[in-house]
Amino acid sequence: MSTRQKIGILGGTFDPPHIGHLKLASHFAKLLRLDAILFIPSGEPWQKGTDITPANIRLQLTEAAGIDLARVFLYLKIPTQVGIDRIEIDRAGPSYAIDTVKALRDRFGPEASLIWLMGADSLTMLPTWKSWQDLINIVNFAVASRPNYHLQPNTSSELSQFLQKHQTLDSAALDNSPSGLIYIDEGLTVDLSSTTLRNKLKTPARNVIAAEQIPSHTLQIITDLSLYQQSS
Template structure:
């Protein structure tokens, strides 16, 4: 069974937290392939979003650093940056992406959507969210200040009761329908906060430990977030 990881997001900009989450789950879930998918029209983010083609360029640059990390960590996962949502007209809904990827990879591939705990908490605000597990699994990374023990809505609590597994290996053998929560990875980086720091900073070198180097180079060259 082919194992595909999906990491979607606005990526405005991509940051080290995205790379850590990708590296962790690529290793834990033994992914054959990991897709980084920048959203085309992130309908929940409001206005002021960096144009999609630029965010794609930033994500491709982050993919270079991620590939280097995989090489160093001896992770065999192939990395792809996919413009699926950018090329699709209208708001970027996860359900449409899940459907398209299921059609691409077939019914037998294991498709796992990677996310932070904050996304799981907000899942009921997503379009057709209750249908997502028909097409993908979820792998969820804990995040500081997002306590899954107290912040979950009744709907998500019921979802976990029906679909949660404590064994990450279970996702390798099931095409969809499972939720795995990983408590060992606590990432507290936010693209919103990084944009504010970039705007306030006269030089970007101070953020070199938070933004992938190739991405930061493009941000500097284009004068983004100033």
């Protein structure tokens, strides 16, 4: 058994965090036997435009979702610790993954397996990220499929070559490697679109949708602050 520390990283805007995020976290926490998983809300999400909920509120929503996730882990007897990290919110300027992973590598040391968790759609966008090819030298990637999302037709030649070089079919390989590997998991199909959820929350079916798709503690804050409502 490897004694290497395994840290899952789930970055995003989290506007809002939802059940899909928790399912992704739970799936990989169990599959990869993660010691901890860090939710990292972006401070200034440079690819998302300007219509974004303020960072301090998104942090609060993510912390609330973390409470529900920790309860899920307790119920399922998953020993993974849950952390909400404000590293990108505290850092001035646009939130770039490359800056975040460098800081986390400094924090956890050279031997820890740092595993960036994402959906397949995020993987196809990877070439648009700052210094994207350098990320693999610092972290591993674990990628979950999405409903009706076919990775190969959406993959650029540049990304295809990247996958050919770094992809592993064995999730256990991440146990023994601090960085350099990409594992694509086809055992999980959850929709991770916060954008779609925000649009649905502006419809008359808001209450039903919210109760089904948003963690209870997060939903309480959304309700208290009257977030994501149709503009009058």
